[in-house]
Amino acid sequence: MNTNVTILNFSGIYDHESFYLQDKSSRFVDMKDISGTNCYCDDEAKKEILSRISEDYGDDEMSFARGVHFIDNGNYHYISALYTGMIKEPFSLVVLDHHPDMQAPMFDILSCGGWVLDVIKNNPFVRDIHIIGADRGLIDELDEKDKKRAIFYDLEDVFYDNGTIRLPDTENPVYLSVDKDVLKRDEIITNWDQGDMTTERLMDFVRALFITEKKNFGRDIIGVDICGECTPEQEECNVDEAILGNDRFNLKMVQHIGNLVTELRCM
Secondary structure, rough: OOOOOOEEEEEEEEHHOOOHOOOOOEEEOOOOOOOOOOEEOOOHHHHHHHHHHHHHOOOOOOOOOOEEEEOOHHHHHOOHHHHHHOOOOOOOEEOOOOOOOOOOOOOOOEOOOOOHHHHHOOOOOOEEEEEOOOOOOOOHHHHHHHHOEEEOOOOHHHOOOOOEOOOOOOOEEEEEEEEEEHOOOOOOOOOOOOOOOHHHHHHHHHHHHHHHHHHOOOOOEEEEOOOOOOOOOOOOOOOHHHHHHHHHHHHHHHHHHHEEEEEHHHO
């Protein structure tokens, strides 16, 4: 993958962050004026979003998915389905998320709570899906048939006490989607209920995934997207502190992935 950074600003939260200003090549795409995007994405909104995402990439659809994409808070996690929809080769999807995002929609519409199921049903190139850190109670609520179409991992299945990390057995190049609500709330604040992963473990997982895919299989990570911001007017928290925490995390993630890509190019 490359280290291009794209910022999709739906809620306006990125107007209050600065991590992407460290790299003048970052692409900031304002989406605030598009209606029909919050939690659900209607057909007109999808068309306009894809138009704005793709305007700089010419005819190479695959390049849409490459790089690092920040896609606002968890209400917009369905953007991952749009990015993976641009991948034109068999791929594995790895998701870090406190929610399985496999709820069947009430209407035939793309949603933040059902985007993984949308990928399963509508993406002809996805071969295997691995969801790490999802709440077991939410997994148990899924339709039994749908539940069998993804592999779920508790944190204990991935992070061992001796420091070893068990990675998913991916069959093809990986697209990685990260929802920061998988992290502990005392480390970062998102607009959804949260899990128990630490930032250190998340960074260690990303590093292990990048390096193992390259060293063991000769494969680059296709792309990464990251959601889980707080909201500009979020209640029951100090919004300024929440924004600052997310801003710091995002900068750390950009630098972490950038360093990994550079390191692997030298291998």
